[in-house]
Amino acid sequence: MGELVVDELEVQKYQEQEVEENGLPLVLLYGPLSLLNVFGSESLLNNFRLIKPWESPEIPLHEYLITHAKNVKALVCLGKTELDSKAIHCLPSLEIVVTCAAGLNHIDLIECRRRGIMVCNAGNAYTIDGADYAVGLLLDVLRRVTSGDRYVRSRMWPLKGEYRLGSKLRGKRVGIVGLGSIGSEVVKRLVPFGCKISYNSRKKKPGVPYPYYSSVYDLAVNNDVLVLLCSLSEETFHCIDKDVLTALGKDGVIINIGRGPLVDEEQLVRFLVNGDIAGAGLDVFEDEPAVPRELMELDNVVLSPHKAVFTPESFIELQELIVGNLQAFFSKKPLLSLYKNALSASS
């Protein structure tokens, strides 16, 4: 984790107070301050007066919120910090939550909806990087790039000769689980490689020319590769289970840049260890940063520390998006990345 670059003087200057000063709107930073570095602090510091509970670790969080943040209308949720109903209850004036994430399973959306709190997500800031990385992982697993590198570095090449070959991407049937913005970009990239695309989503997408399967199981039956891009929900939890892996079969490959719990990891490990599927490229894990130790030994797996959607370039875009959403909110203009489902009616 990078060091915090916020100047101590700046910190004092903008110390939390319950009324606005210098005309700067008040914003509660929710999450480890160290992430400010990652997500960029400059334009937040220059445009808002920031309240930073994490700088007062001696005060329990909820007590801090009640004492110091009861007038706060806007909250920026850093990283994947959980924003639960208990925390939301401590913020009676809260009107908007701006997150840095594409998926929102760490936010209590039901409570937000009940209270009429608007939620902005990261919009498409991660779309391009995520799509690139998914294709990169797929190429890597099929063509054994990372394991080939390990082979060279182990100095086995001169001793053992040629390395076990991977498999061709052209002609592979690739099933996209969750055809949202990242999925569409993945498809755009994979078509020139000669892949045959099909997909599963909550609903058939109008105007999409690729075969639709209404279940992940049927998608697995009809594909060589599954690329997991859907968000995590009760419906998608463990959507890759024993039956789906069996249907995918011995030559099957799983690419997961969605969320760890989309996969029944215990089963996945078993299938990989036994050679009952061919390989996997995993950017996310059920209990990350813990990674099952059996996977560490496998050559048909590429392990990635949850960074598929991150590049320095996308953080700059994201920072602009966060500040843009806050400025839009305080000036009563349309939000840039309002998460529609947060405000829609629910049962």
Added chain:
Amino acid sequence: MGELVVDELEVQKYQEQEVEENGLPLVLLYGPLSLLNVFGSESLLNNFRLIKPWESPEIPLHEYLITHAKNVKALVCLGKTELDSKAIHCLPSLEIVVTCAAGLNHIDLIECRRRGIMVCNAGNAYTIDGADYAVGLLLDVLRRVTSGDRYVRSRMWPLKGEYRLGSKLRGKRVGIVGLGSIGSEVVKRLVPFGCKISYNSRKKKPGVPYPYYSSVYDLAVNNDVLVLLCSLSEETFHCIDKDVLTALGKDGVIINIGRGPLVDEEQLVRFLVNGDIAGAGLDVFEDEPAVPRELMELDNVVLSPHKAVFTPESFIELQELIVGNLQAFFSKKPLLSLYKNALSASS
């Protein structure tokens, strides 16, 4: 190296003789027999009577050729086995050389031309795999896939937290050195990623919409990435030298799936170690399988054991091509992958 799967009985059955038997045409296999396994033996064994010098290691090669192969009209050159003028002199009846390689720098083309010997190369059998792999290496180097995997396997993720991010592919200026069949396929793949393409080739290609630079140096000045795909010749030897690397600069990346000696490896190592270029994805090396030990320590380099263009699927295609070329030759039909330059006039 895989074990030879040729049945011993089969071997005896087809033992070399100087006259044709059973009406099967005579073909000299030139190169390590173990490669037969890789390139497929079935359809060669079924359609031709094979002469295999490597099965008689006690006889010096040239002596063997003179004694056992003086009537041979067709030769299949396995792997990158050098076919020099001395060997060609031992084969007075030779009319056709069928190789398994795309590049032909291991064949004495001048001697073949002088003798009117036709040369067939691997045609486009490696094109798709090569293009896929080049894109895979580029994604891997920029997005730090392999080094991220190493990070996870070293169990540093839970201890040190988030891993150093790579760089976005979108918007990168990618210069193709050698816009042949693989180069064209690489371009087709990179365009949907949002890369800006330009290229260097012996000549400007008519109908290609991307900027052309007549020198590799100028290409380096105007790009973030160089992808090396040209064949090795006197003109292209060390075309990536100190000046080109300097022009490419600190954020520059080299991808080499062409030939090792296209790059002045000593300089490349120096630039990588000193951080004077950003990274490299290398499938080929000057003295492979030897790889400079300095590279083994670097995290910004992906090392690959010369397998960019190989998949089991492409070997099946290649085997069909080799047999097809031989059948065309013996039945006096047009060859499938005649290497034009081998027969053209030279100065």
